[in-house]
Amino acid sequence: MKFFRLLWSGLMRKKLRTVLTLLSILVAFVLFSYLSAIHTGFSIGVELAGQDRLITRHKVSLIQLLPEAHQGEILRIEGVESVIHMTWFGGTYQKPSNFFAQMPTDPEPFLDMFPEYIIDDEERRSWLETRTGAMVGSKLAERFGWKVGDRVPIDSQLWAQKDGNRVWEFDIVAVYDGAESGTDTTQFFFRYDYFDEARGFGDGLVGWYTVRIEDPGRAAEIARAIDAQFANSPNETKTEPEGAFIQGFANQMGNIGLILTLIVGAVFFTILLVTANTMAYTVRERSSELAVLKAIGFTDSGVLGLVLGESFMLSVIGGGIGLALGWFMVSLGDPSGGALPLFYIPGRNYLIAAALIVALALAAGSLPALEAKRLQIADALRR
Amino acid sequence: MANPFRWFSQVLAVSRFSILGLPQRLGSSATAVFGIAGVVAVMVGVLSIAQGIVKTMTQSSTPDSVIVLRSGSTSEMVSGLSGDSVTVVRDAPGLARDGGATLVSPELFVIVDLPLKSTGTPANVPLRGVHNAAFEIRDGLRMVEGRRFEPGLNEVIAGVGAEAEFAGLEVGSRIAVGSQDWPVVGIFEAGGGIAESELWVDAAVLQQAYRRGNSYQTVFARLESPQAFQAFSDALTSDPRLNVKVERTEDFYAGQSAMMYGLITGLGSIIALIMGLGAIFGALNTMYTAVSARTVEIATLRALGFNSGPVVVSVLTESLLLALIGGVIGATLAWLAFDGIHAATINFASFSQVTFAFEVTDGLLVLGIVFALFIGLIGGLLPAVRAARQPVANALREM
Numbered sequence: 094m095k096f097f098r099l100l101w102s103g104l105m106r107k108k109l110r111t112v113l114t115l116l117s118i119l120v121a122f123v124l125f126s127y128l129s130a131i132h133t134g135f136s137i138g139v140e141l142a143g144q145d146r147l148i149t150r151h152k153v154s155l156i157q158l159l160p161e162a163h164q165g166e167i168l169r170i171e172g173v174e175s176v177i178h179m180t181w182f183g184g185t186y187q188k189p190s191n192f193f194a195q196m197p198t199d200p201e202p203f204l205d206m207f208p209e210y211i212i213d214d215e216e217r218r219s220w221l222e223t224r225t226g227a228m229v230g231s232k233l234a235e236r237f238g239w240k241v242g243d244r245v246p247i248d249s250q251l252w253a254q255k256d257g258n259r260v261w262e263f264d265i266v267a268v269y270d271g272a273e274s275g276t277d278t279t280q281f282f283f284r285y286d287y288f289d290e291a292r293g294f295g296d297g298l299v300g301w302y303t304v305r306i307e308d309p310g311r312a313a314e315i316a317r318a319i320d321a322q323f324a325n326s327p328n329e330t331k332t333e334p335e336g337a338f339i340q341g342f343a344n345q346m347g348n349i350g351l352i353l354t355l356i357v358g359a360v361f362f363t364i365l366l367v368t369a370n371t372m373a374y375t376v377r378e379r380s381s382e383l384a385v386l387k388a389i390g391f392t393d394s395g396v397l398g399l400v401l402g403e404s405f406m407l408s409v410i411g412g413g414i415g416l417a418l419g420w421f422m423v424s425l426g427d428p429s430g431g432a433l434p435l436f437y438i439p440g441r442n443y444l445i446a447a448a449l450i451v452a453l454a455l456a457a458g459s460l461p462a463l464e465a466k467r468l469q470i471a472d473a474l475r476r
Numbered sequence: 477m478a479n480p481f482r483w484f485s486q487v488l489a490v491s492r493f494s495i496l497g498l499p500q501r502l503g504s505s506a507t508a509v510f511g512i513a514g515v516v517a518v519m520v521g522v523l524s525i526a527q528g529i530v531k532t533m534t535q536s537s538t539p540d541s542v543i544v545l546r547s548g549s550t551s552e553m554v555s556g557l558s559g560d561s562v563t564v565v566r567d568a569p570g571l572a573r574d575g576g577a578t579l580v581s582p583e584l585f586v587i588v589d590l591p592l593k594s595t596g597t598p599a600n601v602p603l604r605g606v607h608n609a610a611f612e613i614r615d616g617l618r619m620v621e622g623r624r625f626e627p628g629l630n631e632v633i634a635g636v637g638a639e640a641e642f643a644g645l646e647v648g649s650r651i652a653v654g655s656q657d658w659p660v661v662g663i664f665e666a667g668g669g670i671a672e673s674e675l676w677v678d679a680a681v682l683q684q685a686y687r688r689g690n691s692y693q694t695v696f697a698r699l700e701s702p703q704a705f706q707a708f709s710d711a712l713t714s715d716p717r718l719n720v721k722v723e724r725t726e727d728f729y730a731g732q733s734a735m736m737y738g739l740i741t742g743l744g745s746i747i748a749l750i751m752g753l754g755a756i757f758g759a760l761n762t763m764y765t766a767v768s769a770r771t772v773e774i775a776t777l778r779a780l781g782f783n784s785g786p787v788v789v790s791v792l793t794e795s796l797l798l799a800l801i802g803g804v805i806g807a808t809l810a811w812l813a814f815d816g817i818h819a820a821t822i823n824f825a826s827f828s829q830v831t832f833a834f835e836v837t838d839g840l841l842v843l844g845i846v847f848a849l850f851i852g853l854i855g856g857l858l859p860a861v862r863a864a865r866q867p868v869a870n871a872l873r874e875m
Contacts, residue, residue, distance in 0.1 A: 110765075113757045117761075120753050155589075155600065337597075341597040345829065352525070353743065364511070374504075
């Protein structure tokens with residue numbers, strides 16, 4: 094660390110250029126953060142899908158409903174551990190643009206099926222006791238300022254009650270957190286028994302089944318067995334692993350996510366190249382200074398270390414501030430206010446960022462550092 | 477400034493110097509041009525996606541076409557109208573007529589699963605049941621291959637966009653509808669509009685296949701004139717037998733695309749802003765380097781009696797010229813690379829697929845170049861001021 098001041102004064106030699114280079118690196122890493130979040134947002138939560146869960150839905154399309162009776166039949170298939178069902182409720186809160194996912198389900202098996210939704214025992218008990226109770230995600234609760242005990246009206250586009258009223262009232266009894274940063278906490282779950290009794294039509298029909306299997310290795314085989322069970326019935330099914338189901342849904346957003354990722358990625362690398370080029374150019378300008386250092390006794394590798402050290406300092410400071418700023422911007426949410434329920438930077442991407450910072454420092458510093466190492470004192474001072 | 481003519485001739489002379497000197501600073505100038513070109517290309521590219529979606533959604537909706545939905549519904553998918561309501565709508569005032577009958581098409585809207593050609597994974601493809609009048613209500617609708625479906629038969633026609641994005645829609649192939657397989661008998665285009673993403677069948681046949689009885693989801697209709705909208709809308713919404721809302725098709729689809737448009741425009745603008753900042757730093761770096769390389773030259777000019785004004789203008793001219801070159805390259809690149817690319821995405825409102833083409837409009841090209849010039853202006857201003865302020869004696873001593 095005794096050379097720190099020397100490194101520092103090397104950087105401060107041309108303050109303005111150092112600051113501008115630093116800012117360029119910073120911008121590149123802000124962009125990287127944003128890119129990571131966009132990529133995550135468009136790929137929905139494929140990586141977090143349960144390995145041991147399958148989704149069974151109507152063969153023709155997701156909007157066709159299935160009979161509730163399928164539940165028992167699926168459960169009897171060998172290798173199936175448990176089965177729950179959910180139904181798309183299609184409601185909004187207060188105004189049509191306040192759109193989010195609501196699903197009726199059976200609370201107890203549901204909570205066992207999805208251990209990634211975390212609520213405490215008190216909340217669990219109160220959901221099991223309250224017929225009109227709803228469990229909402231923490232991000233959703235924050236969005237509308239909801240808390241446990243609130244009574245909220247949800248206006249359903251799809252389901253009317255027996256009296257024709259489309260506005261359903263729910264009591265919020267639990268707010269769940271995600272076990273991981275990627276868990277979707279923008280959903281709203283309520284009780285199927287309340288829903289089934291109150292709805293004006295479609296009694297005994299549900300949207301889709303989530304099936305837990307004992308051995309993820311047999312997923313394909315069990316999926317086939319489930320579909321075979323209902324083949325040639327009026328309600329044929331299509332079963333696939335949860336990951337494939339989510340992936341299929343993400344693919345429906347189309348290649349937009351991919352295109353955005355590709356172009357922004359290209360720009361990120363362009364900025365890095367341009368910056369590396371500028372940094373390398375700066376070192377070459379200073380060959381006479383480096384020669385003086387050598388003349389007063391610095392070793393070849395000492396000079397190499399100095400030049401590399403400077404480029405590392407620039408990369409680390411610029412990259413670090415950029416990532417911090419990027420994290421802050423991403424935490425403000427996606428600009429459309431909710432179209433992408435998952436908008437965050439996965440932890441793994443910080444490792445990638447660290448690797449990129451090192452790569453940038455090496456790309457910018459190694460050639461000039463080698464040149465500095467090989468520099469002949471007499472040649473350099475003669476210039 | 478006493479003699480404007482002299483001032484301008486100075487500007488010309490100094491600017492000529494700085495532009496003739498550009499090739500000597502090729503490296504750093506190219507870096508700036510490259511950076512700005514990248515920014516402009518990406519900005520125009522991303523915004524062209526949003527433009528494409530909106531264009532598809534609103535195109536071929538003429539101001540005299542309207543849609544009737546159940547009151548309170550935000551998309552066709554969740555709307556529902558009974559056969560009786562449809563009969564009432566048919567007799568409403570203000571509708572255009574073809575022979576004796578009003579131009580009204582009660583329609584059904586469901587989705588079927590078809591694999592995306594690009595990934596092979598299933599997508600929600602909209603399947604629409606229509607009446608004959610639908611072909612008169614949509615503008616520019618014509619068959620490009622095969623023929624229309626026969627009313628009463630289980631036959632499907634597909635839009636060109638759907639045929640391009642989803643597998644198994646060639647004329648002669650069969651698709652699963654309800655529990656049956658129906659043949660595709662024709663391909664149609666609809667002036668680039670949203671109908672091109674859809675499959676069409678006879679509404680009566682679809683009612684049977686989906687056990688919908690005599691009910692529909694929406695009514696599309698054409699008015700005598702765009703001005704007839706108010707009378708038509710008032711007549712329906714005040715009718716006690718109905719519980720509906722009426723929108724111009726144009727407005728309806730603009731609302732449907734708002735979420736995707738907002739998302740892409742929002743992301744695109746933020747990305748462009750961050751990158752624009754990066755490019756400004758790059759341009760500043762380049763122009764400071766240029767100014768410091770020309771320290772002696774500038775000082776000599778000023779010692780010879782040139783004013784600082786022309787010096788400032790010359791540095792700015794150089795940076796604006798670089799930005800202009802970068803902007804034009806970037807805009808051209810974006811146009812070559814992105815214009816007309818076909819893609820499909822989901823319409824969040826109706827939960828179904830929309831196919832569209834990226835649309836690099838003239839407005840976007842101009843926007844890109846203006847943005848480039850702005851970067852050049854900011855990037856050149858500070859270095860220009862520094863060049864003009866440098867004390868002549870100090871600068872010359874560096875010789």
